[in-house]
Amino acid sequence: MLQDIFDTVEEPVIILDCNFVARLANRSFFKLFRTTEAEVIGKPFFELGNKQWDIEELRALLKDVLPRYKVVEHFVVTRKFPAIGERTMVLNAREVVAEHESSLIFIAIHDVTEMEENKKRLQKLQDQLIAAQRMESIALLAGGIAHDFNNVLGVIIGYAELALKKVGASHPLSENLTRITQAAQQGAQMVRQLLAFSRRQILSPQDININNLIEGLLKLLGKTLGEHIQLKFIPEEHIHTIHADPVQIEQIVMNLCLNARDAMPEGGQLIIETSNCQLDDEYCKTHAQVKPGDYIMMAVTDTGHGMSKAIQERIFEPFFTTKQPGKGTGLGLSVVHGIVTQHGGFINVYSEVGKGTTFKIYLPGVERPAVARKEMLKEEIPGGSETVLIVEDEAGMRDMMKAVLENLGYSVIAAEDGEQALHLISDNPHRIQLVISDIIVPKIGGKELFEELKSMNFEGQFLFISGYTSNAIHHNFITDKDVEALLKPFSPAELGKKVRALLDRVKR
Numbered sequence: 001m002l003q004d005i006f007d008t009v010e011e012p013v014i015i016l017d018c019n020f021v022a023r024l025a026n027r028s029f030f031k032l033f034r035t036t037e038a039e040v041i042g043k044p045f046f047e048l049g050n051k052q053w054d055i056e057e058l059r060a061l062l063k064d065v066l067p068r069y070k071v072v073e074h075f076v077v078t079r080k081f082p083a084i085g086e087r088t089m090v091l092n093a094r095e096v097v098a099e100h101e102s103s104l105i106f107i108a109i110h111d112v113t114e115m116e117e118n119k120k121r122l123q124k125l126q127d128q129l130i131a132a133q134r135m136e137s138i139a140l141l142a143g144g145i146a147h148d149f150n151n152v153l154g155v156i157i158g159y160a161e162l163a164l165k166k167v168g169a170s171h172p173l174s175e176n177l178t179r180i181t182q183a184a185q186q187g188a189q190m191v192r193q194l195l196a197f198s199r200r201q202i203l204s205p206q207d208i209n210i211n212n213l214i215e216g217l218l219k220l221l222g223k224t225l226g227e228h229i230q231l232k233f234i235p236e237e238h239i240h241t242i243h244a245d246p247v248q249i250e251q252i253v254m255n256l257c258l259n260a261r262d263a264m265p266e267g268g269q270l271i272i273e274t275s276n277c278q279l280d281d282e283y284c285k286t287h288a289q290v291k292p293g294d295y296i297m298m299a300v301t302d303t304g305h306g307m308s309k310a311i312q313e314r315i316f317e318p319f320f321t322t323k324q325p326g327k328g329t330g331l332g333l334s335v336v337h338g339i340v341t342q343h344g345g346f347i348n349v350y351s352e353v354g355k356g357t358t359f360k361i362y363l364p365g366v367e368r369p370a371v372a373r374k375e376m377l378k379e380e381i382p383g384g385s386e387t388v389l390i391v392e393d394e395a396g397m398r399d400m401m402k403a404v405l406e407n408l409g410y411s412v413i414a415a416e417d418g419e420q421a422l423h424l425i426s427d428n429p430h431r432i433q434l435v436i437s438d439i440i441v442p443k444i445g446g447k448e449l450f451e452e453l454k455s456m457n458f459e460g461q462f463l464f465i466s467g468y469t470s471n472a473i474h475h476n477f478i479t480d481k482d483v484e485a486l487l488k489p490f491s492p493a494e495l496g497k498k499v500r501a502l503l504d505r506v507k508r
Helices: 002-008 027-032 055-068 113-167 174-197 210-225 246-262 280-285 330-341 393-408 418-427 445-456 492-508
Strands: 012-016 021-024 072-080 084-096 104-109 207-209 228-232 241-244 268-279 291-302 346-352 355-367 387-391 413-414 434-438 461-466 485-486
Touching: 002 021, 002 027, 012 027, 027 104, 027 485, 055 072, 055 084, 055 355, 072 387, 084 113, 084 210, 084 246, 113 174, 207 210, 207 246, 207 268, 210 228, 210 246, 210 291, 210 387, 241 355, 246 268, 246 355, 268 355, 280 461, 330 346, 330 393, 330 485, 387 393, 393 492, 418 434, 418 445, 434 445, 434 492, 445 461, 461 492, 485 492
Parallel strands: 228 268, 387 413, 387 434, 434 461, 461 485
Antiparallel strands: 012 021, 012 104, 072 084, 084 104, 207 241, 268 291, 291 355, 346 355
């Protein structure tokens, strides 16, 4: 009867005599450990299987604690069992006094392996979520700072170049003005990096073959890394196409390779690999913010000094660096993180101190053939006499652009908000050939102004300028065939070229 009762219990149960020899076990015990009655009953408990229960602390509990307190609770065992592999068990033991016999030991075993794995999986997801939220907060802060600072730098660059042009190269102040411009341009580059991290860049994506892109960089990388670094490229032969901004993907490759170079001051090996991969639902369960589908994976591996866990947790934060003062801005990896995220991908890092580092970039694949890389034209473009409307709420930026375009011969009208701009266009629908508007302006935003002019069949051209984009368009503003954009801060030459190109488009 006792055996029948035991066999109805779902948890494994075993009864030992005072010498720790197995006297009785239930069906669940034999089933879980994939053993038989003959292999268990009459055998010493501490010799069962591969002696998985022969644990010094468990011996002490059953020999010393159990006789004194009559019960042992929640003893956790993580061991590798012969037939079922590594499992985590919780043991509860009780001393039982049987009639006409010496005391027996009743042990109930609860398999909590799946529960513990789920806890670890949940903790991993929570850690990933906290890290993502922290990075998002930093990104929002960085993006906001960059937006305001862009206007300041734009004014400095614009007026400095205007003054330099006016005084001429022979003037005593020309060197000072040149240095002001150079310093502002350096600041502008840092702002662009912050924008990359905060995912507020304007992208111009194409369907590209990442193998061709990397091969085009190998010669430059070889010169940049130096002869003490052995560079090797291992491409997947039939790599999937990705829809990405080629300039930004080049930035990822360059940043990772330069970071690897700095990790190998004495020399070493740098390997770039590409491969196709498919991430399924099972993978996405343990990786927050990853969607299932086809991806291309690009790995950059170095044989450098590696990183500790503490450093790995912070490497993507802007301005965090382990380099000596003056040796780095701490923006390289944060830029990589921002670009990858803005393209709908993700990045993993694997590193051990003294054993090198691997960065794995995952970008979504598309089922389209890659197209040839578009190259930007470099020729100088002259000014003109057309009428241009500038819509910009920041007075310094507005005045600087007005001065630049008027210096090129254009007739310029300025508005400080979208509503004022709409009135000016309505009053002069055929006079204005080009509207230049910040995406974020008061009353009527740049995007809304653009849509309103489209509905009015406005025949002129439209140019967005922005330090960063906002949800006024959508989280990641991506140019299409109807939208032209110029990223702040820009030089007078860049503005002039863009304006001339758009106005020439009208004539064609």
